Amino acid sequence: MIRVRFAPSPTGYFHVGGARTALYNWMLAKQSGGKFVLRIEDTDAERNKEEWVDGICNAMSWLGITWDEGPIRQSSRTKRHIEMALSLLEKGDAYYCDCRREDVEERNKASERTKQGYDGYCRDRKLEKSPTTVLRYKVPADGSTTVHDLVRGEVVVANENIDDFVLLKANESPLFVLANVVDDIDMEISHVLRAEEHLPNTPKAVLLFNSFGKEAPLFAHVPVLVNEKRQKLSKRRDRVAVEDFKDKGFLPEAMINYLALLGWSPKDNREFMTLDEMTAEFAIEDVGHSPSFFDEKKMEHFNGVYIRALSDSDFVGLLLPFLEKTTWWQGGDGNTAKLLALAPITKERVSLLGQATDLLLPVFAPEITIDEALFEKEVAPHASLISQVATLCANLDQFDAPSIEAMLRDLSATSEIPLRKLQSPIRVATTGAKAGLPLFELWEQTGKATVIDRLLASVQDASK
RNA sequence: GGCCCCAUCGUCUAGCGGUCUAGGACAUCACCCUCUCACGGUGAAGACACGGGUUCGAACCCCGUUGGGGCUGCCA
Numbered sequence: 192m193i194r195v196r197f198a199p200s201p202t203g204y205f206h207v208g209g210a211r212t213a214l215y216n217w218m219l220a221k222q223s224g225g226k227f228v229l230r231i232e233d234t235d236a237e238r239n240k241e242e243w244v245d246g247i248c249n250a251m252s253w254l255g256i257t258w259d260e261g262p263i264r265q266s267s268r269t270k271r272h273i274e275m276a277l278s279l280l281e282k283g284d285a286y287y288c289d290c291r292r293e294d295v296e297e298r299n300k301a302s303e304r305t306k307q308g309y310d311g312y313c314r315d316r317k318l319e320k321s322p323t324t325v326l327r328y329k330v331p332a333d334g335s336t337t338v339h340d341l342v343r344g345e346v347v348v349a350n351e352n353i354d355d356f357v358l359l360k361a362n363e364s365p366l367f368v369l370a371n372v373v374d375d376i377d378m379e380i381s382h383v384l385r386a387e388e389h390l391p392n393t394p395k396a397v398l399l400f401n402s403f404g405k406e407a408p409l410f411a412h413v414p415v416l417v418n419e420k421r422q423k424l425s426k427r428r429d430r431v432a433v434e435d436f437k438d439k440g441f442l443p444e445a446m447i448n449y450l451a452l453l454g455w456s457p458k459d460n461r462e463f464m465t466l467d468e469m470t471a472e473f474a475i476e477d478v479g480h481s482p483s484f485f486d487e488k489k490m491e492h493f494n495g496v497y498i499r500a501l502s503d504s505d506f507v508g509l510l511l512p513f514l515e516k517t518t519w520w521q522g523g524d525g526n527t528a529k530l531l532a533l534a535p536i537t538k539e540r541v542s543l544l545g546q547a548t549d550l551l552l553p554v555f556a557p558e559i560t561i562d563e564a565l566f567e568k569e570v571a572p573h574a575s576l577i578s579q580v581a582t583l584c585a586n587l588d589q590f591d592a593p594s595i596e597a598m599l600r601d602l603s604a605t606s607e608i609p610l611r612k613l614q615s616p617i618r619v620a621t622t623g624a625k626a627g628l629p630l631f632e633l634w635e636q637t638g639k640a641t642v643i644d645r646l647l648a649s650v651q652d653a654s655k
Numbered sequence: 656g657g658c659c660c661c662a663u664c665g666u667c668u669a670g671c672g673g674u675c676u677a678g679g680a681c682a683u684c685a686c687c688c689u690c691u692c693a694c695g696g697u698g699a700a701g702a703c704a705c706g707g708g709u710u711c712g713a714a715c716c717c718c719g720u721u722g723g724g725g726c727u728g729c730c731a
Contacts, residue, residue: 200731235730292728306657308727325729343660352658360729367731391659391726414661414724421723452667460669462680479668481661482724489667489681499694539694550692599690614690626692
């Protein structure tokens with residue numbers, strides 16, 4: 192049975208890189224009926240905050256990445272970590288060390304050592320535990336350690352290049368590699384799928400598994416996601432929080448679909464797939480080896496496709512929260528009905544839910560504003576035409592799209608002004624924008640009285 | 656500096672020794688559709704980092720170079 196874990200540290204918001212790693216783990220587990228464990232790696236009390244845990248869980252839930260066990264706080268298992276570390280001391284695979292960082296650096300400088308890490312100074316000093324000692328792992332002096340990686344193949348590192356790393360801090364709190372390995376053992380993790388940044392410390396983990404007399408799980412290090420400068424996506428530097436994308440109006444299904452394709456593609460190279468389809472076809476061996484640029488533009492394209500595939504009522508339902516954030520949305524059954532009527536023509540004009548509000552504002556906002564320069568250019572020169580249209584509107588019995596269209600086409604024919612030219616001034620006068628929803632439908636939903644009011648108001652303004 | 660990973664259009668990728676005058680998608684540009692804008696359609700431009708091998712044959716295998724990235728903490 193495949194058991195995977197996704198192990199974020201709550202030191203910041205949940206970003207797309209983490210989301211992709213979580214997704215790959217999820218697919219790997221689910222494709223064979225395995226289990227997905229959510230483990231919060233919060234051993235560093237200084238840097239962790241509980242609210243980030245909520246953020247991570249919420250974002251994962253929103254994306255649809257569910258967990259079967261957890262969230263388990265690693266900090267709740269400290270006693271066990273210490274116990275295991277001490278078993279290593281007893282075995283002779285660990286030792287206490289009281290070197291300060293500066294001491295090590297000085298010695299390295301003096302010795303012309305090409306390496307810069309810990310030099311093993313305390314290896315045979317047989318120090319006792321004290322408030323200033325850390326517990327270090329005694330890496331074998333020679334030989335090499337091999338990581339069997341499902342995406343990289345075999346990675347072999349000479350033991351002489353692995354520093355005697357710290358297991359327990361001076362205050363006895365466990366460090367990352369130790370806690371990681373102990374938990375992976377206890378939680379019976381079969382596959383460790385994580386970002387490539389963890390590859391360098393994996394030999395250390397392998398060494399620990401060996402020392403504990405346990406078989407190491409299968410590793411799979413997937414390439415990192417990078418920004419436009421090809422650097423690893425960073426919580427501090429790059430604005431890539433899943434939460435932010437949600438607020439902009441990305442759909443979770445679209446994000447999941449796009450994210451999965453960053454580093455992996457199905458055999459037939461098709462792009463649009465459901466989570467189930469991807470899960471069925473996902474193969475960790477097929478994951479690429481080089482970093483991928485997280486291209487928000489392309490993800491937006493995916494989102495547009497997903498939005499257009501939404502039913503009108505689903506679209507409206509998803510839109511409501513965005514509308515409610517505006518100052519002008521009134522709600523109510525009448526408005527919801529109008530929204531539903533406008534859904535088909537709105538959907539195909541947005542790639543983010545958040546973009547729909549500008550399109551819908553002319554229909555629902557009591558007041559529109561027209562940029563002065565735009566007014567002078569598009570509206571003012573055509574005051575008489577606009578006034579004429581206002582009159583024609585007033586004479587319409589039915590103020591619906593077909594009637595409006597017929598009326599304007601008729602006017603276009605008699606005035607010999609092409610419809611494309613004719614619609615411009617009246618569009619700006621009634622919406623405040625040069626482009627937007629198709630005018631006939633837009634006017635129908637805006638309502639006869641409001642349209643005429645706005646037309647006449649602009650005629651008024653033009654004469655000033 | 657040391658260790659490790661990586662290398663096909665600007666970007667995401669297909670390709671796993673001959674079917675490659677290298678395919679698709681995003682972005683860009685042009686045209687068509689069209690009440691604006693979109694959507695949709697058609698088309699254009701655009702890549703195997705470089706140098707050596709191996710082989711009858713290399714984008715695919717090997718070595719080197721160059722370039723990029725990651726790690727190098729009593730962070731994860």
